[in-house]
Amino acid sequence: MMEIRNQDYYDFLRTHPLFLHLRSALFHVTSLPNYRAIRRDGVIKPNDGTSIGVYARIAPGLTVCEKLGAVSLFDFDQPHERIFPLSTGELAINGYFLEWGKFLWWYQPVTVILTIDRHAVRHYLIGFAECAKISGQWIYNVEIGHKGPIPCSAILETILVSGTDESRKLFEVFHRFSVDDSQIARFERHCA
Secondary structure (H helix, E strand, O other): OHHHHHHHHHHHHHHOHHHHHHOOOEEEEEEHHHHHHHHHHOEEOOOOOOOOOOOOOOOOOOEHHHHHOEEEEEEOOOOHHHHOOOOHHHHHHOHHHOOHHHHHHOOOOEEEEEEEOHHHHHHHEEOHHHHHOOOOEOOOOOEEEEEOOEEHHHEEEEEEEEOOOOOOOOEEEEOOOOOOHHHHHHHHHHHO
16 A cells, blocks of 8 residues: 555656656755745855754754755756656665655745756765765655755756645746745745
8 A cells, every 4th residue: 555655646746847847956945934044145054953944854863964064955867767766675675755755845835946056066966875874864866965055156946836735736936046025925825
């Protein structure tokens, strides 16, 4: 039963317009309060474990990226089989694959996704292999890290994603970094 649920959820993700938009992207996912702090500071800062926000930790202790002093990023520019590992053996070993896609719309009322210029940050990326060596919470096969802060000049898009409607998952793409509060409020009203 659990594997069927995984399969159905992965099928939902594979064809969702948000996933298709992000298919070759490197991106950071955050809440509205954290996005406002990024706008104010001009950088995406690594979390040292003191800023938990509204994301509920699956396991106690620091995440892999926190231990590495890295900004958590997601990298969908991978073979499809790596993002959606559906073999029975892999599911049996790594049960935490269940519904990993929820981080795309985790925050209420709006999740903010910032796409990152891969070329601009390439020298500071911490890949899958290095992340896998560290114990701690980590989203296998899709999460990587960026050592140190990421300047806002490396942000290509700001995507607002509704965290309310499970079936539609509305989102709006802004082809720049700074989305002001009036635009965010308009998006929230549209999703209500």
